[in-house]
Amino acid sequence: MLALQNLTLRRNVKTLLENVSVVIHANQRVGVIGKNGVGKSTLFAAIRRELTPDGGSIDLPRSLVVANVSQDTPALPQPAIEYALDGDEELRSLEAKLKAVEERLEMHPTDADIEQLTKLHDRMAMIDGYAAKSRAAQLLHGLGFAPSQQENPVASFSGGWRMRLNLARALLKRSDLLLLDEPTNHLDLDAALWLQEELSSFKGTLLLISHDRDFLDAVTTHTLHLERTAGTLYAGNYSAFELQRAERLTLQAQAHGKQQMRIAHLQSFVNRFKTHASKAKQAQSRMKALERMELVAPVLADSEFDFVFRKPERANSPLLRVMGGNAGYPGKPLLKNVRIILAPGDRVAVLGANGAGKSTLIKTLAGELEWMGGEVTRDPYLKVGYYAQHQLETLDPAASAFMHIKRLDMKAPDQSVRDYLGSFVFKGDRQNEPIAPFSGGEKARLALAIVAYQRPNLLLLDEPTNHLDLEMRQAVENALQDYPGAVVLISHDRHMVESCCDTLWRVHDGVCEPYDGDLDDYAKWLRETRRAAQRNDSAAPKAVAVTAPKPVLDAEAAKTLRETVKKLDKQIEKLSKELKSLEAELADPALYEASRHKDATRLQQRQAAARAELSVAEEQWMEASEALA
8 A cells, every 4th residue: 555665754964764664554544653853744745745755765556546634725715615525536527527518418419428427427426426515514514614604715714724624625535545744733622523533434544643642542543653763663553552662662671781781791801802812813703793783772761851830939729710700802702601710729621612712711811801791809819821822923933942931030040041941852052043943843842831931820721732742742741730720721632631631611602611521421412412413404494585384294194204204213323333334344454355356346335335325314314304393
């Protein structure tokens, strides 16, 4: 499927990967992990043929269809759903050919055109092209686009929402190989959970760069770890990788220790006897043994990050009390009757879809927006540390990391500032360089350092993990666990939420309220809410100029329809289970061996038939449900 053969990649003078050989097979879902700057995105660019390898090769079948998320989205007047559908290039090609043939048939019908029309319709049916718009609408809904937004022009959306549209295009493209580079960075937790389910059933080969370990665990079947110019492929998801790597490092440490003892013994003999004539040959033999020895690398500390959120000077209880407050903007409150009490040690995660009011709540808690009514009591010593979703934009690109911290405390000794920055891995001359060319990860680290330096007793963190790699995320989690103040967190990183927070608030339908379940319960609630919304949207009657009165059903007819709906429910459930089982069988690489060609063909034919039966059953269910409504 995809073979890296002694691959070497460089950026400028830096070698990122050297002599890496890895084979990725069809239908594997591979998490690509490693520290920021190790070469993950560069590897993707090379797979897309945007870069030429500096050594070795990347072997892909010529017919392979590759999909990836574009980083650019022009400000188009095209409706969002049509822009997303453009990702399915074959669909658009078939639509264009059908239109051309139909136009010719209207002017001058021929047998050849009639035959071609039949073939085109057969192909459209085979790729389920007639349901493409419905499929795109469901996909956009999962990514957070309300039905009313899907016909809005692309130009009307912000950059983050346009990235979601690009993700939708990539998902709609029926690709053999899908490349996703940090796809959750522009998503909230709701959309990230939906994407997690979508990718778990992806039928092609997936390469996924992510620093979200729970997302990786749910989606991936293999893990490609890039480290110190090397690449190692492990079987299993991220948790399985951690266990295997720990075992490997333990064995490596033992082997390294034994080898160092052997080297010391040989070197000691050489040093003692290389000038003795009687022992010269033996000393020479041991010198050659040392030269031939393939050294076992030492086990180095994996994470450089070790920092703390500085202890608040004072932390009284409660820090903040809000009774009956409204949050939002003049004339447009988004949240009503908010009741909150925050005390030192509280760990709160705020859940809810984009646009529900999470960030508005955080801004209001931070004092950037005023509470609209209600009773608000703040401790006189309340000190807020606020990390906004777009915190990196507040940094001064011309200033150094040292100057950013020094501005907060001009009396602080220079060495104290340098030591503090060192804990965030800004060392040596790097502390004095303007931050404009810094990577997103480095800027995010600096922004966190600025927030932590001010000794807040209430931390408000809105998506703090964007741009951070796994090691830095772990360091943030450790620091938050030791922090004595209160924390209110918005994050799409499920692992961080579960590791750092013991209280959940749900923002939904203009209300902020405690949520009694855990994240599994919340994910289940999201699925049920989404399905109900889709059923309601599908069942909603289309607007027409004149609406005919709906016939009144008699008792017998209503009973028959209810039995029909019940029967179709069972049929839909049975077909869905069968399709899931078929997908699992078709995902087995052994099925595609030459000896099992007939089995593969039979399963593929049954899958196509089951999909067609499911589509008919769902349509009948909708019609019967509408008649009963």
